[in-house]
Amino acid sequence: MIRCTAILPALVLAILLVERAEAQLKAPEELFFAKIPAEMKNLVEQMYVAPTPAQQAAAVAKLAETGEAAVPVLPYLIRILGEPIDPAVRQAVVDGLVKIGKPAVQLAIGGLKSSNPAARQSAIEVLGQLADKEAIAPVLDAYLNDQAGSVRDAALGALAKLVVLEPAALEKLMATAQDKAAKPEIRGRAIKVIGRLAGPAVPVDALVAILQDAEEDIRMRCAAADALGRNKSPAAVAPLVAALADKSASMRVWAAVALNGASDPNAIAALVKAIGDEDERVRVRAADALASVQDAKVIEPLTKALADANAEVRAWAAAGLGNFSDPRVVKSLGDALRDADVGVRVRAADSLGRIHLPEATPLLVQTVGSVTEDSQVRCAAARALGGLRDSRAVPTLIGLVRDNDPALRQWVVAALGRIGDARAVEPLIGAVEDSEAKVRAWAVLALSRFRDPRIIEPLVKAAKDADPQVRARAVLAMRVAINDPRVKAAIQAAAEDSDPMVQEKARQALGKAG
Secondary structure: OHHHHHHHHHHHHHHHHHHHHHHOOOOOHHHHHOOOOHHHHHHHHHHHHOOOHHHHHHHHHHHHHOHHHHHHHHHHHHHHOOOOOOHHHHHHHHHHHHHHOHHHHHHHHHHOOOOOHHHHHHHHHHHHHHOOHHHHHHHHHHHHHOOOHHHHHHHHHHHHHHHHHOHHHHHHHHHHHHOOOOOHHHHHHHHHHHHHOOOOOOOHHHHHHHHHOOOOOHHHHHHHHHHHHHHOOHHHHHHHHHHOOOOOHHHHHHHHHHOOOOOOHHHHHHHHHHOOOOOHHHHHHHHHHHOOOOOHHHHHHHHHHOOOOOHHHHHHHHHHHOOOOOHHHHHHHHHHOOOOOHHHHHHHHHHHHHOOOOOHHHHHHHHHOOOOOOHHHHHHHHHHHHHHOOHHHHHHHHOOOOOOOHHHHHHHHHHHHHHOOHHHHHHHHHHOOOOOHHHHHHHHHHHOOOOOHHHHHHHHHHOOOOOHHHHHHHHHHHHHHOOOHHHHHHHHHHOOOOOHHHHHHHHHHHHHHO
């Protein structure tokens, strides 16, 4: 029994070592017989077998630097995309193929036949950046027919660049979109591409026809609404407004989504009506759309929506009211601060910080100081008080600099920095010693807003903090007193910091100081 126990760990280790050996990449055997320069052959080998991803990526970069001279090794660059390589190496290969340019097009097209979805996705990324007409048909085929969602997503992004190069491609897409005999998912994908395009060539009328066809598959009508919304054509507004009254709730949802951001009075009026729709999904999307409208006519319907049964509707209504510096809004948002849903209270606090009315300060001070309130809401209130920059909030905020919640402390010190009241200097100096690095970083940044000699020593000390983000912020903060000998010495020391980010900030500061 003892002997078996001793053998088992050794057996497991042996299996792991075998698996690791099998996972180790090997350079293709034919490489060693290929008629390519020895130096280039060595770089290809390193691309496969170098001990770290960084070294593999460096080999790829050197190959790409040779430009068209790297044509003989293109097959190896395409081939390695089908291997289980590190993401950094994969990105280096994509970048390298793009840098080599036109000679890589045909091989990248061939890469679309790989059995590895990651390889196909990478090939599409290359073709999208090279923007060659030859790539349009194969990338379009991959988008419409590939089984991997990641590949289709990559193709969608590439096609937005490629289709504009060839009018016939757009015609094929539209023909696919209109073909009722085609599979719905294929038609939907075609419509989705069209929605990503812009300009007079886009067949808006054809999309409108799909939208308005009562006999059409509802999925296609919704896809057409989405495409029209993305296209932002003025000709689409009236049909989308009409769709907001469609008998299908799904159609009404997508019409509301499509009209998000519309400034047309008819669209706004239709969305105001839709915010009272019987289907809560429609109300949510209508509230979302109205939240971006700057017209004061929406104040009343958004205020009314704060009483909706759906919390998401109430949250969007609270967000939308933050667009208006109107005394009526303060009371409504104050009521929303007592909503049963945390998300609604967070949106209400954020909005009170955006309306820039002094009446908002007492409401936010009460909220941030409430020990029974949810942390997210208190943080939002602190953030909002920083936006208002009202010194009446300073005493309460100072009292929270040592609160038990590190997230709240972070936003409190940030708010004190934005308000800029001198009473905050000493508490902020204390916060530079906080146990949480994020709080220390924000405290350092807050101190940079004061022209006070008391901040020099804490900032110099912070430049030696254990956290590189704090050190970098300290360097930035000290630039306000760059002529102080203590500051200059600290920044010079930071220029030799172990962290590249800190070094860069220090060298920038020294450069500006002359």
